[in-house]
Amino acid sequence: MARDCFCGCGAQIPFGRRAAANAIGRQITADLIALREASDGTLPATVDRTDLERLCYEGDAVLPRVRARTHGEIDRDEIDRDTTQAFMSAARRMRAAITRPAALKSNAPAPAPPELIRATGEVVEIRETGMTINDDPRVRLRLRVFPPSGEPFEVERKLLVSRLSIPRRGDRVEVEYDRNAPDRFTFELTAPTPGLADELTRLTRLHQDGTLTEAEFQRAKAAVLGGEPGPGAIS
CATH class of the missing domain: 2.40.50 (OB fold (Dihydrolipoamide Acetyltransferase, E2P))
Structure with missing residues (x-):
């Protein structure tokens, strides 16, 4: 079963190894959006803004190779798997560090809904x-x-x-x-x-x-x- 390409180009990516790259690209894109949204706001004291911005740059460097693999332009061996996995792991830890303080405050009164x-x-x-x-x-x-x-x-x-x-x-x-x-x-x-x-x-x-x-x-x-x-x- 084919799925839309994560980059928004409109291509249909068939099931197979390219589909795996497509799933990775979708996750990296979601991570980058979440991290950059977080960088616009107030960060917890445990999160260093410089580390967050550096992580975003690393994701920007990884994503083009994943997109090229998804499009079939390069072979899977041309993707640096270690770098890609390292970014995804670091992004997961960073997102957890950003959201953890909010979870700890779950007993606090809920904020007023947006008007x-x-x-x-x-x-x-x-x-x-x-x-x-x-x-x-x-x-x-x-x-x-x-x-x-x-x-x-x-x-x-x-x-x-x-x-x-x-x-x-x-x-x-x-x-x-x-x-x-x-x-x-x-x-x-x-x-x-x-x-x-x-x-x-x-x-x-x-x-x-x-x-x-x-x-x-x-x-x-x-x-x-x-x-x-x-x-x-x-x-």
């Missing part, structure tokens, strides 16, 4: 973090939110966005946030920029085939995204 509010918003700034999961970039996004009542306010967080619909400065969005913790928000583009993904794909191909230098590529990408090139800026 979700829908509002319109505008992208004020978006910056690259240099991290990706399955080629989707993890960015630092700052929004100006216009609540149904009260004054506008700004929120910011790091999150994963689709490489096919990267927001840019000035885009209008629909926002849903917790009244008691506004920085815990989700958003949807209300009017994605037409052709943006296609143009970014075209520029990437020109860069990869050597037509554009790195500097030319960065300038062109910044122009498409509506901002001046700068350190990490996508705005």
